[in-house]
Each structure stands twice: as structure tokens, then as C-alpha cells.
Amino acid sequence: MLLFKTAIKNILGAGRRTWLNVAVLSFTFVLMTAFNGLIDGWVNDAIVDTRDWETGAGQFWHENYDRYDVFTLQDAHGVPPDAFAPYLADKSLTPILVIQAVAYESGNMQNIQLKGIDPSQQLLEIPSRYLHADDDALNAVIGARMARTLNADEGDRLLIRWRDKNGAFDAREIVIASIFNSSIATVDEGQVWIALDKLREMTGMQDEATYLVRSADCPLEQDVNGWHYKDSDFLLEDLYLMAQHSRVESLIIFTILLAIALLAVFDTQTLSIFRRQKEIGTYISLGMTPKQVTRLFTLEGTTYSLLGILVGILWGTPLLYWYGQTGITLPESYTEIGLGMRETMRPIYDPGTILTSIAIIIFMSMLISWLPTRKIAKSNVVEALKGRIT
């Protein structure tokens, strides 16, 4: 306690030098908290949106289905086994049928995936209610990205061509009933959603599906008769990898910022050893061991970070709260990237991440303070009293 009190007194007594170090460290701490919060917020938004729009709480895939290989689509369909029947009936499972197709718009040809979805489903955010049609029209919903690609507006009619289960080509006109906005590109780009029963009828694939989306209410969580269960971890794997990559980038930025802040502490500590040699000698003559003096100087350096964090909490809390409330509105081009970014990104402050940042700052400042002060333990007290430590 004596060392801590003395360290506090010494660094507060050092005036502007201390406050410069504290300012740099508090800036680093707040900036990193904001940056990590932004990544956590983005990852959280992306996970929620991906579940809401695409994956549900899991999926059962037809044994031939591979989402990364469009060539599997031709054979990746079948009638779901009876074990799924009660859950299909209570809509805790919703079937999706996917086939390759081509859309023609103003003479242009565009490869698409034609996806059949139950118009009355409420498991996914896809606005499937627009797929109901009173007449014989074939309503379709598409995402905003797809609309731009096809140069299509609501009410427009497009010709699509597909192959039925026997391989025979067929074509029909669809009506764009609704255009939705989603941060999830994989339900938008190259996708045209139509009513499941219509698609089944068009392809002759009665009662068939490519995959089933599971809601959290469905108790099934394992493979059923050749339909492979894919849990959330598997379905969100790409997102987790992307988040991990972002965290590495964040760590690099954090390391650079922290290195700059710690350079100031290191500089102060190194200067202290030279400027305060007589003081070091005095402490020892008063009865401190060289190791205690080393600890005192190390503690002084560490206290910069403690003060930096404290000051950072004081000015950073209202700022980060405001930032959390308003978020950052991204330019449209960012949301087009398709990384699950919403138009406004709101940071989420994870206590674990904040505590880790604090621990890293304190540990690193302790280490960087200790390095120059090691000299004290090896120094000659008499030389220190004369101000001759080299």
C-alpha cells in the first residue's frame, strides 16, 4: 500500500507529463472499446439477420444438396420423410425448393436460383405473403440487389425459364410482387422467390424440397433418413470466420495504438530513471531495497494505465453510450458488400471484451514500465546518489 500511495503521489506530482500519458492511454482505451463494440455489434446484427432471413435455428438438407455447388441442385430434391410431417404441419419446419433457372429482362439473360417458399410461412423474414395470387399470375419477391441487377421494379413482368425434373425446358412470366431490403446478400443476389406449390407444380416435383428450415420450436436436431441436419454453428461458420478476421484486424489496430501509448510511458520511465537518480538513492538510503524501488517505479508506470482507464471511463462512458444509441449510418455501398451489415451499425459493448482490453493495457504498461526500471535493482546506490547511473 505504501508503494501504491507513493506511486500515485509521484505521478500526480509529475504534472503535465503524467496527464499526457494518461490522455494517450485513455484515448486508446476508449477508441478500442468503441471499435470492438462496433465489431461485436456488427457480428450480432449479422447473426440475428442471417437467422431471421436465411438459416432459422438450423436446416435439414437433402443428401445431395451443397450450398456452395450449384451443380448439385439438379439432384438435390426429394420428398421429406414422414418424421418431418408433424413439424411441417405445425410450420416449425418450412420447406424450400431450389432449382436453377434463367431470367430474361430487356433482352438480357441472368442466371438465377428459383426458390419456392410457403407463402404463409412466418419462420423467415422473406415477405412470402406477397406470393399469394388470386389469379393465375406467378408472383415473385426479390431483394433490392437482385432488382437492380434485373433492372426491375414492383409490378414488372419477367420471363423465366427452367428445367423440370425430367430435364425439359419450360418458361413462364413472373410478376415482381414485392422488393425487399435485407442485409443478407445470400437471400437476395441471384435469388427469385416464388410460391412453393407453384414451383412444385412447374417442375413436377410434388411435395419435394431441397432443404427444410427449422424454427427453435422444432425439437429435431439430428439427421433424419438421409436428410442431414446442419446446426447454426455450421450455417454461420462463414460469418464467424469473417468476425474472427475482423477481430484480428482490430487486434492489429489495438496493438499499434497501444504501442504508441506505451511508447510515451516507456519514454517517461526511461527519463525518470535518469532524472530521478538522487531520489532513487534517497529511497534506498531511507531503507528501501533496490527491488522495492524497482517495484515503486514499475507501479508508477502501471498507475498511468490505471488512471488512463479511469479517465477513459469518465469521458468515454457518455460518449460510448451516445454512440451506442445513435450508431453509425453506413454509406449504401457498404451494405451492398453483403456482410450482413445493416444501414445503421450499433455497437454492443461486451464486458468480457472491455475487461480483456483493460487487462492487456495494464499488463503491457506494467511490462513496459518494468523494462527500464530493472536497471535500478542492479545500480550502485552511491552512484545513484551522485546522479551517475548510466
Place this chain on the structure above:
Amino acid sequence: MSEKEKIIRLTGLVKQFPVGDGHFTALNGINLTIERGEFLGLVGPSGSGKTTLLNIIGSLDTPTEGEAIVLEHSVSSLTAKESAALRNKSIGFIFQSYNLLPVHTVYENVEFPLLLQKRSAGERYKAVMNALEWVGLTDKAASRPAQLSGGESQRVAIARAMVKRPDVVLADEPSANLDAKNSHTILQTMRQLNEELNTTFVFATHDEKVMQYLRRIVYLEDGKVEKDEIIQDSTFKIQN
């Protein structure tokens, strides 16, 4: 003097410092005994070994050869911890440039050795105020070193050295940075404490003003004791 406790015994003390390929001999076979309650000065020109001898007595340095027994402790065989404990408990230092801790107040400077001794707050307060009273600085307790004059700073250093009631106070050129009036003031204070508390004072000095207060003068020349003189009628008389 012979019946008094011999608290410092130096036998065949040699201290050499490496210089280039060779070495410089600062102390060359010093034999000296200091008894409790002495008011003694190590006197000699620059380079005669005064400060080196003081540092060895203060356990801040160790001899190259010979033995230094301070308060029954052989300085050469003390660990860093034991040596620090000896200084903290039994030895007070007064330096030429005062060496006060700059960001601490006068009170905190004087209190510091007691904090190291882990004394209670009440005990510390009593001892610090007592020490400040000895040197006449109770009204400056809240001041910082930068707000004090040279004489006041040295009086704070004396209070800090005396607050723990040490057996020995080692003063290295205590009056070198002071004018005549302040020099006499601090020397009177030290002499008074020596007589009232029976604390042993050892000075390293070549200041005439200090010498007139000493009761024993050990003259050093080239690291050797040239003369060891007892002053029978020291000019200083305690003012009652």
C-alpha cells in the same frame, strides 16, 4: 570514552574502484572505532575518502578488503534486505543537497522512514511533529520542498534522519550549500540532538564552520587516517 559502547568498528578497510584497466584506491587500510554518542567529523580534502567511508558505514557500499562492523552487523555480509533494514531502523542520512522527495510535503518527507517501518498512524504523527519541533519547522509541515529555503530544507532532512531515533546519523557535507547563518543553525540543532538523544553523528566535511562544532576530528589523506584528534574544548556551547 573507553567504557562507552563501540557501535562502529572499521578494521583494515580498503576500498578500490575500477578505473580503466587498473583501479583507484579510495580507502587504504582504515582502522577506526566510533563510540555511541560521538559528534565526529571525517575531515580531508576532496578525494581523501570521506564520502566513501561514510557510504560504507551507512551500508550503502561495501569494502574491497577489511571489515566494517556497524551496530554488530558486518556490512560486507549483509543481504540487500538486511542492509535496507539496518538503514531504515538505525541509520539516518543527511546529504549535501538535502535529497528531499520533491512531490511530498515536509510532513510526508519526515514521515517516510516511519511508513517503511510500518508504524501506526498515531505513532507516526507524534514522532513527525516531535521531529519537526526539534528543527523548528512545525509551521512548514504542509509545505513542499520547492517552497523552502536551503536552511529549511536541510532542517527537514535532519528531522527525517532523526524521526526514527537512529543510533547513527551520517551527514555528508551538510553545510556545503548553506550560508554561514544557516550552517550554524543546523549544526546547533544537530549538536543539541546529539546531546539530548545521545545519537552518534558522523560528518564528512572540509567546512571550517562544521569543524568548530565537532568533538572528534579524524583527518583523512589519500585514503588513510592521518590524525585522530579529540577536541577538548569545542567552541560550541549548548545554549540553555
